[in-house]
Amino acid sequence: MLDVLIALMPAACCAVYFFGLKAVWLMATCVGATVATEAVCRLLMRREMSILDFSAALTGLLLAFNLPPDIPLWMAATGAVFAITVAKQVFGGLGYNPFNPALAGRAFMLISFTGPMTTWTKSTWIGYFDPEGVQAVTTATPLGLIKQGAFADWNVFGFVRDLFVGNVNGCLGEVSALALLVGAAYLLWRKVITWHIPVSFIATVAIYAAFKGCGAPPLVHVLSGGVVLGAFFMATDYVTSPITPLGKLIFGAGCGVFTMLIRTADPANGGYPEGVSFSILVMNAFTPLINRWTRPRPFAKLQAKS
Amino acid sequence: MKTVKSPFQFPGGVHPRYNKDLTEEKPIVDLPLPTTLAISMGQHLGAPAKCLVKPGDHVGLGQLIGEKSGFISANVHASASGTVKAVEKRPGPTGNLADAVILETDQDQTDTSAFMPPLDWEKASREELLARVEAAGICGMGGAGFPTSVKLNPPPDKHCEYLILNGAECEPYLTADCRMMMEHADRIRRGVETMRRILGGPAVRIAIENNKPAAIAAMEKAFADASGDVEIVVLPTLYPQGSEKHQIYATVGRVVPDGALPIAVGCVVENVGTAAAIADAVDSGMPLVRRVTTVSGDGIVEPKNVRAPVGTSYADLAAFCGGERGNVRKVISGGPMMGFTVPSLAIATTKTTSGLLFLTDASVFQYSSNPCIGCGRCLRACPMGLDPSAISCAVEAGDVADAEARGVMNCIECGACSFGCPAYRSITHFCRRAKISIRARLAAEKAKAAKKG
Numbered sequence: 001m002l003d004v005l006i007a008l009m010p011a012a013c014c015a016v017y018f019f020g021l022k023a024v025w026l027m028a029t030c031v032g033a034t035v036a037t038e039a040v041c042r043l044l045m046r047r048e049m050s051i052l053d054f055s056a057a058l059t060g061l062l063l064a065f066n067l068p069p070d071i072p073l074w075m076a077a078t079g080a081v082f083a084i085t086v087a088k089q090v091f092g093g094l095g096y097n098p099f100n101p102a103l104a105g106r107a108f109m110l111i112s113f114t115g116p117m118t119t120w121t122k123s124t125w126i127g128y129f130d131p132e133g134v135q136a137v138t139t140a141t142p143l144g145l146i147k148q149g150a151f152a153d154w155n156v157f158g159f160v161r162d163l164f165v166g167n168v169n170g171c172l173g174e175v176s177a178l179a180l181l182v183g184a185a186y187l188l189w190r191k192v193i194t195w196h197i198p199v200s201f202i203a204t205v206a207i208y209a210a211f212k213g214c215g216a217p218p219l220v221h222v223l224s225g226g227v228v229l230g231a232f233f234m235a236t237d238y239v240t241s242p243i244t245p246l247g248k249l250i251f252g253a254g255c256g257v258f259t260m261l262i263r264t265a266d267p268a269n270g271g272y273p274e275g276v277s278f279s280i281l282v283m284n285a286f287t288p289l290i291n292r293w294t295r296p297r298p299f300a301k302l303q304a305k306s
Numbered sequence: 307m308k309t310v311k312s313p314f315q316f317p318g319g320v321h322p323r324y325n326k327d328l329t330e331e332k333p334i335v336d337l338p339l340p341t342t343l344a345i346s347m348g349q350h351l352g353a354p355a356k357c358l359v360k361p362g363d364h365v366g367l368g369q370l371i372g373e374k375s376g377f378i379s380a381n382v383h384a385s386a387s388g389t390v391k392a393v394e395k396r397p398g399p400t401g402n403l404a405d406a407v408i409l410e411t412d413q414d415q416t417d418t419s420a421f422m423p424p425l426d427w428e429k430a431s432r433e434e435l436l437a438r439v440e441a442a443g444i445c446g447m448g449g450a451g452f453p454t455s456v457k458l459n460p461p462p463d464k465h466c467e468y469l470i471l472n473g474a475e476c477e478p479y480l481t482a483d484c485r486m487m488m489e490h491a492d493r494i495r496r497g498v499e500t501m502r503r504i505l506g507g508p509a510v511r512i513a514i515e516n517n518k519p520a521a522i523a524a525m526e527k528a529f530a531d532a533s534g535d536v537e538i539v540v541l542p543t544l545y546p547q548g549s550e551k552h553q554i555y556a557t558v559g560r561v562v563p564d565g566a567l568p569i570a571v572g573c574v575v576e577n578v579g580t581a582a583a584i585a586d587a588v589d590s591g592m593p594l595v596r597r598v599t600t601v602s603g604d605g606i607v608e609p610k611n612v613r614a615p616v617g618t619s620y621a622d623l624a625a626f627c628g629g630e631r632g633n634v635r636k637v638i639s640g641g642p643m644m645g646f647t648v649p650s651l652a653i654a655t656t657k658t659t660s661g662l663l664f665l666t667d668a669s670v671f672q673y674s675s676n677p678c679i680g681c682g683r684c685l686r687a688c689p690m691g692l693d694p695s696a697i698s699c700a701v702e703a704g705d706v707a708d709a710e711a712r713g714v715m716n717c718i719e720c721g722a723c724s725f726g727c728p729a730y731r732s733i734t735h736f737c738r739r740a741k742i743s744i745r746a747r748l749a750a751e752k753a754k755a756a757k758k759g
Contacts, residue, residue, distance in 0.1 A: 092677070093677070094676075094677065094679060095676065095677030095678055095679045095680070095729065096677055194682075238679045238680045238681040238682070239679050239680050240680075241680070243680050243681075243682040243685055243693065243695055243696075244682070244685065244693070291693075291696070295693060295712070296685060296688075296691050296692065296693055297691050298564070298690060298691040298692065298713055298716060299316065299317070299551065299552075299555075299561070299689060299690045299691040299716070300561060300562065300563050300564040300690075300691075300716060301561075301691070302316075302317075302555070302561045302691070303561070304559060304560050304561045304571075
């Protein structure tokens with residue numbers, strides 16, 4: 001878990017760089033609330049203290065990464081308390097939770113505080129994505145614009161560059177794909193995660209966007225919203241993702257399909273612009289089943305070689 | 307004869323710290339004869355031997371004191387001349403109780419009249435040689451202790467195509483086999499030729515991990531003029547390379563089916579120490595009464611490769627190696643991956659004691675088992691292609707049937723799963739528990755069926 005926290009540091013620095021001090025407050029609130037909630041839960045349950053495994057701190061940081069920078073801090077704290085109590089400790093703590101706690105916290109907040117959860121402030125830079133050229137206090141995210149069908153006029157190259165370095169609107173930790181990829185490389189190098197889930201997730205999103213024509217080129221879909229953060233840091237959560245290599249590929253592909261289904265759902269029916277968190281939560285529910293489908297091949301069933 | 311790289315690689319495996327440098331440069335030394343020995347009747351796999359002596363008897367070096375009591379069983383001989391003080395139940399390294407002959411040894415150990423007459427392996431018949439292996443009480447010296455005469459006498463419908471000599475020694479710390487190959491290559495060669503004769507001239511594959519260049523060189527020299535199909539197969543250093551099934555796959559690319567013995571795919575695997583013991587039994591008529599044990603670890607003053615009579619107490623071995631040092635937290639009989647933690651130094655060595663490790667605070671990490679977080683490291687490490695995570699969770703939840711459905715009976719208890727577990731789960735132990743309860747159930751069903759019909 002400590003390795004994952006280390007891997008998230010580049011993205012955390014980017015968040016502070018783009019959104020300023022409020023990013024620090026938001027991350028501190030979420031991490032403080034999750035760790036405190038974890039401690040209280042363990043005390044009430046009379047179980048071994050578990051805050052030093054850093055899983056609660058990680059949940060807090062990931063939750064903060066999935067929130068808009070201007071969300072009121074009390075709402076963030078509420079989400080953090082929900083994530084730890086309802087999504088994790090009622091099941092018995094780390095190892096027993098069926099759903100990713102940070103994403104469950106975010107889903108809870110998205111439904112409870114829909115307005116603040118979908119209000120975005122401009123980051124400190126001015127990017128290519130502002131088609132009206134209006135210096136408004138609040139703007140849409142790239143995915144919000146895609147959903148409105150407003151993508152066509154933009155300078156794609158500049159936009160992709162902005163998406164890559166993080167000069168766009170969005171949740172705290174998901175804006176800079178570059179910073180996330182640096183952290184992801186660290187996780188792969190340390191063998192904390194394997195390539196299966198991120199590759200199948202991102203490839204599925206790209207292929208879906210290429211063949212279905214989802215309002216923007218595949219690269220824009222991959223770099224927008226939470227795909228990079230979700231694919232490398234959330235979908236790869238050990239507890240809530242399958243254990244076998246084949247299972248991981250299925251899981252990643254499922255995440256990709258659900259993400260794109262939600263992104264391309266008709267906005268008139270209230271479809272959210274972004275579907276990464278819900279898609280991972282849905283696939284979390286399939287994890288036990290996928291594990292059952294994809295048992296490893298026993299040594300005795302190996303093909304003889306001579 | 308040629309040397310080749312292992313052509314096939316099994317999936318899984320781990321890289322523990324080997325710590326072989328503590329003893330790999332130390333020549334084998336003989337232990338001065340202890341004053342008392344405790345020779346167990348249950349040193350091998352299968353039925354314990356039937357004790358032939360009683361308190362007060364005098365026995366000679368190499369005299370038969372325990373007779374094999376079934377098809378899968380082995381003779382036991384006196385590892386020194388002396389007087390029987392008692393015959394009593396004693397716990398072995400695994401904690402299982404077995405009859406043990408407590409012997410007070412004589413000063414003079416030069417009389418070898420109790421040995422069997424020497425045989426010439428080139429002239430003796432196949433039957434004579436096989437009978438000698440059986441009479442000498444030889445069993446696999448790599449760890450499991452399967453009676454060698456049973457392995458060397460396959461059923462008539464099975465033919466041995468490959469004799470695989472196991473010199474992998476993949477357990478950390480242990481160097482006994484490595485030193486045997488370096489110092490006694492000629493004896494190993496004679497043992498191999500004897501086994502070849504018994505098995506009707508199979509091809510020979512000598513499997514050695516690539517972290518033992520000196521042993522590879524010694525074996526290359528000893529087998530330089532070997533006739534027929536003989537290859538030294540250099541294996542990559544990877545635990546558990548010495549496992550029978552994985553060694554067969556690594557050397558000849560064959561896969562032993564579930565629940566079958568290696569002979570099902572035309573292979574017989576023997577340890578290098580076993581080969582040397584066979585050479586002794588044939589050349590000089592000496593039964594298996596001594597073996598080399600690596601005494602090592604950071605908790606022993608002077609780590610050594612010691613040749614000691616079977617039945618030497620661990621305390622005598624420790625004293626010979628300068629005694630304990632530091633805060634010794636764990637004493638392991640065998641290697642650290644598959645060996646057994648022993649509760650007392652009063653336990654005595656057997657024909658299968660390959661190592662005795664004294665580990666201090668610095669090497670022993672105590673922890674409690676946490677819930678599985680599903681990281682999948684055990685799954686990647688398991689050389690048997692099992693899902694140790696799911697099996698351990700099933701056993702933890704009391705669902706042995708699910709563990710059985712997931713193939714827990716194929717577990718070789720190598721410990722690769724527990725080795726890398728970030729939640730410190732004692733996964734191998736869960737597997738052992740499941741196997742024990744499944745075996746008990748199968749035995750009860752068998753007994754019930756026998757009663758009925």
